[in-house]
Amino acid sequence: MTTDITIIGAGLGGLTLARVLHVHGIPATVYEAEVSPTARAQGGMLDIHKDSGQPALRAAGLMDELRGLILEGRQAIRVLDRDGTVLFEHADDGTGGNPEVLRGELRQMLLDSLPDGTVRWGHKVTGTRALGEGRHEVTFADGATVTTGLLVGADGAWSRVRPLLSAAAPEYIGMSAVETCLFDADTRHPAAAKAVGGGSLFALAPGKGLLAHRERGGTLHTYVMLARPRDWFASIDFTDSAAAAARIAREFDGWAPELTALIADGDTAPVLRPLHALPVEHRWRRVPGVTLLGDAAHLALPNGEGANLAMCDGAELGKALAAHPDDAEAALTAYERAMFPRSAAAAAEGSQVHEMFYGAGAPHSLINLFTGHEAGEWPA
Numbered sequence: 001m002t003t004d005i006t007i008i009g010a011g012l013g014g015l016t017l018a019r020v021l022h023v024h025g026i027p028a029t030v031y032e033a034e035v036s037p038t039a040r041a042q043g044g045m046l047d048i049h050k051d052s053g054q055p056a057l058r059a060a061g062l063m064d065e066l067r068g069l070i071l072e073g074r075q076a077i078r079v080l081d082r083d084g085t086v087l088f089e090h091a092d093d094g095t096g097g098n099p100e101v102l103r104g105e106l107r108q109m110l111l112d113s114l115p116d117g118t119v120r121w122g123h124k125v126t127g128t129r130a131l132g133e134g135r136h137e138v139t140f141a142d143g144a145t146v147t148t149g150l151l152v153g154a155d156g157a158w159s160r161v162r163p164l165l166s167a168a169a170p171e172y173i174g175m176s177a178v179e180t181c182l183f184d185a186d187t188r189h190p191a192a193a194k195a196v197g198g199g200s201l202f203a204l205a206p207g208k209g210l211l212a213h214r215e216r217g218g219t220l221h222t223y224v225m226l227a228r229p230r231d232w233f234a235s236i237d238f239t240d241s242a243a244a245a246a247r248i249a250r251e252f253d254g255w256a257p258e259l260t261a262l263i264a265d266g267d268t269a270p271v272l273r274p275l276h277a278l279p280v281e282h283r284w285r286r287v288p289g290v291t292l293l294g295d296a297a298h299l300a301l302p303n304g305e306g307a308n309l310a311m312c313d314g315a316e317l318g319k320a321l322a323a324h325p326d327d328a329e330a331a332l333t334a335y336e337r338a339m340f341p342r343s344a345a346a347a348a349e350g351s352q353v354h355e356m357f358y359g360a361g362a363p364h365s366l367i368n369l370f371t372g373h374e375a376g377e378w379p380a
């Protein structure tokens with residue numbers, strides 16, 4: 001490769017790209033805003049999809065390492081009604097095909113697979129500028145700059161690279177997630193632990209829901225989903241953890257205590273995550289020397305695909321660059337030609353899945369999704 005490659009963002013997408021390039025003997029530098037790999041909790045479980053995340057990690061030569069991270073039994077699924085009645089249950093019989101891993105461990109696996117010094121921590125990008133002939137200048141928060149022949153924005157929802165390509169900006173989807181954790185749940189929170197079971201719990205109603213996972217060591221990690229405007233969340237003081245948890249739990253008044261315990265008995269401060277999305281068909285005209293991947297390119301409604309797609313993009317871009325060592329533009333063209341329809345299809349499907357989770361038919365629409373029944377077939 002004759003072009004120097006600069007990747008902004010050491011999330012799963014940017015790191016997968018750096019690793020696939022490394023596998024092909026192509027060096028790259030990753031600039032990351034966070035000051036260290038442990039600067040921020042990395043979120044919960046991810047299932048690694050067989051048609052996106054897994055091929056990406058195969059291209060990265062990391063399937064053996066991935067196997068070492070899989071948490072056995074976590075593909076079990078339970079859907080509970082708000083009164084705690086089990087509406088649907090599926091055991092993890094080992095045939096699920098989309099194994100669950102912890103996001104933080106997956107990111108560390110990718111970091112460990114890169115040569116020392118590939119990731120420059122504590123480099124928050126504040127601006128980017130075209131210099132002509134495909135070259136770009138990147139400015140960091142401390143005023144330092146680098147110039148590069150190939151710039152990849154893997155810097156997530158609020159990408160500082162995206163403005164070089166597109167005027168689109170993420171919009172609030174009308175729903176936020178509040179993250180809570182219960183530790184050592186089998187001993188300390190047995191009723192909630194029993195409700196969640198061995199893998200994932202879904203307790204849903206129109207416009208709200210609890211999505212909980214059993215992580216390592218009896219940790220129950222819950223996303224409390226609520227369709228409320230930003231102002232509504234802004235009126236809650238999240239610096240007062242107990243009061244915030246109690247306020248969020250109130251939205252689930254009348255639900256079974258083993259479900260509301262996932263919010264009210266949290267062992268960590270509840271973390272608010274407002275959810276945003278780019279337009280489903282977000283795309284741009286080819287601009288020499290720069291592209292985007294992952295959430296920077298196609299932030300979508302949460303549908304369990306985003307991290308998988310980010311890794312898929314990273315791997316596909318890495319392979320395209322390796323296949324066109326003397327022609328980065330040909331590589332970017334090939335990558336974007338496949339990425340745009342792939343991400344648009346996933347975003348459109350995600351919107352449908354979102355409706356099944358939180359629309360008027362919930363929770364039975366979700367059970368139909370799991371059982372393959374058509375809408376309305378589920379015996380209510």
Ligand SMILES: Cc1cc2nc3c(=O)[nH]c(=O)nc-3n(C[C@H](O)[C@H](O)[C@H](O)COP(=O)(O)OP(=O)(O)OC[C@H]3O[C@@H](n4cnc5c(N)ncnc54)[C@H](O)[C@@H]3O)c2cc1C
Pocket residue numbers: 008009010011012013014031032033034045046047123124125126154155156157158159160177223273275293294295296302303304305306307308309310
């Ligand atoms: C509540 C919730 C649950 C989710 N659950 C799932 C799931 O189960 N499965 C799934 O596949 N997806 C899931 N997703 C989606 C998934 O988290 C994202 O799609 C995925 O993380 C995108 O990866 P990325 O590498 O593109 O971006 P990110 O993971 O956002 O990484 C971007 C990186 O860039 C860095 N960065 C940002 N700005 C700058 C800057 N200015 N300068 C330098 N560095 C910068 C960030 O610090 C970060 O390290 C979920 C999302 C949410 C919000």
